[in-house]
Amino acid sequence: MPRPILATVHPDALRHNLQRTRDSAPDARVWAVVKANAYGHGIERTFDALRSADGFALLDLAEAERIRALDWRGPVLLLEGVFEPRDLELCSRLHLWHTVHCSEQIDWLAAHKTQLPHRVFLKLNSGMNRLGFSPTAFRAAWARLNALPQVEEISLMTHFSDADGPRGIAHQVAAFEAATADLPGERTLCNSAALLRFGRQPLRVGPGAPATETLSADWVRSGIATYGSAPDHPRRTAADWGLQPAMTLSSRLIAVQQLQAGDTVGYGSTFTAQGPQRIGVVACGYADGYPRHAPTGTPVLVAGVRTRVVGRVSMDMITVDLAPLDALGVACGVGSEVVLWGVSASGAVLPVDEVAAAAGTISYELLCAVAPRVPFQSSP
Numbered sequence: 001m002p003r004p005i006l007a008t009v010h011p012d013a014l015r016h017n018l019q020r021t022r023d024s025a026p027d028a029r030v031w032a033v034v035k036a037n038a039y040g041h042g043i044e045r046t047f048d049a050l051r052s053a054d055g056f057a058l059l060d061l062a063e064a065e066r067i068r069a070l071d072w073r074g075p076v077l078l079l080e081g082v083f084e085p086r087d088l089e090l091c092s093r094l095h096l097w098h099t100v101h102c103s104e105q106i107d108w109l110a111a112h113k114t115q116l117p118h119r120v121f122l123k124l125n126s127g128m129n130r131l132g133f134s135p136t137a138f139r140a141a142w143a144r145l146n147a148l149p150q151v152e153e154i155s156l157m158t159h160f161s162d163a164d165g166p167r168g169i170a171h172q173v174a175a176f177e178a179a180t181a182d183l184p185g186e187r188t189l190c191n192s193a194a195l196l197r198f199g200r201q202p203l204r205v206g207p208g209a210p211a212t213e214t215l216s217a218d219w220v221r222s223g224i225a226t227y228g229s230a231p232d233h234p235r236r237t238a239a240d241w242g243l244q245p246a247m248t249l250s251s252r253l254i255a256v257q258q259l260q261a262g263d264t265v266g267y268g269s270t271f272t273a274q275g276p277q278r279i280g281v282v283a284c285g286y287a288d289g290y291p292r293h294a295p296t297g298t299p300v301l302v303a304g305v306r307t308r309v310v311g312r313v314s315m316d317m318i319t320v321d322l323a324p325l326d327a328l329g330v331a332c333g334v335g336s337e338v339v340l341w342g343v344s345a346s347g348a349v350l351p352v353d354e355v356a357a358a359a360g361t362i363s364y365e366l367l368c369a370v371a372p373r374v375p376f377q378s379s380p
């Protein structure tokens with residue numbers, strides 16, 4: 001028997017979430033962002049559920065090759081463009097569209113020999129100060145690209161720094177509009193947070209409801225929402241946005257300990273029992289990608305019942321409080337199902353966003369960090 005830890009990918013949830021992002025931008029085409037091996041879900045494993053997307057966006061050239069190997073003939077966009085001149089040969093051969101964010105990338109294109117001119121996405125640095133041409137350099141970059149025989153079509157792109165937070169996107173939208181005002185070409189601006197919060201069908205309830213003006217664009221870039229996590233957690237939950245978990249990380253209890261008052265648990269004895277209580281030992285640790293910094297209190301489901309991690313996360317095990325189950329009279333013991341995040345057999349849901357928040361990180365990091373030793377399956 002292998003260790004009972006297992007990651008299950010839910011294709012129906014991926015399909016549902018992709019449609020949900022489409023509903024937010026009914027006039028735009030949708031890039032399914034599948035960088036980082038589809039946010040840890042697996043490019044090959046998610047491909048079928050995501051193939052109704054209009055294109056796949058990623059940043060690793062090897063991942064672009066994997067998408068083409070799946071016989072995807074539609075658009076593929078390299079979100080960071082090429083890293084060295086010879087990468088352009090692969091772009092020509094596999095018809096990859098690529099971001100151009102710095103003058104070196106234009107130099108490389110100008111020296112590139114190709115039969116087929118490329119489609120490029122010229123990136124504006126509208127305030128994030130990571131990638132892109134500054135507003136003052138943008139037009140010159142566009143003109144340079146426009147003069148190159150290697151370039152067939154130029155689209156315009158920017159990325160938001162605060163789409164999920166209180167600062168919002170208005171200042172960057174204004175910078176983008178000013179810098180691109182009379183330039184032709186398709187536009188792409190939105191990540192998941194901007195799409196959900198400022199798209200066509202934003203959530204219309206609760207405090208801080210999004211502005212009613214909608215953001216128009218030709219392409220939107222849907223990442224984390226596709227995988228069923230709320231980009232603006234804890235302001236909103238995945239359920240608020242109508243998103244469903246696309247991954248369940250589950251395992252089982254492999255031991256149970258009966259503690260007495262004063263007994264401690266795990267490395268560093270960071271948890272002390274106040275009275276008699278049962279503790280479950282779960283086959284899941286930081287070597288599986290579970291966050292080592294998840295403190296006592298981090299939520300977990302045992303036999304579909306919500307309880308908490310107690311004591312320190314170790315390499316191969318975590319320890320969980322069974323008192324809530326015992327109080328409810330829910331039977332559990334060695335072999336009982338444990339859900340670290342996702343959906344239990346009973347249908348109970350533990351959003352990855354809540355586990356991430358407890359551990360001081362975001363869902364993106366947890367989903368991407370599921371370790372290679374964890375076996376994956378797809379739910380039927």
Ligand SMILES: *Cc1c(COP(=O)(O)O)cnc(C)c1O
Binds near residue numbers: 033231
């Ligand atoms: C990762 C990425 C996205 C997707 O972001 P989400 O927050 O996951 O939706 C969009 N655009 C760019 C340029 C990215 O790198």
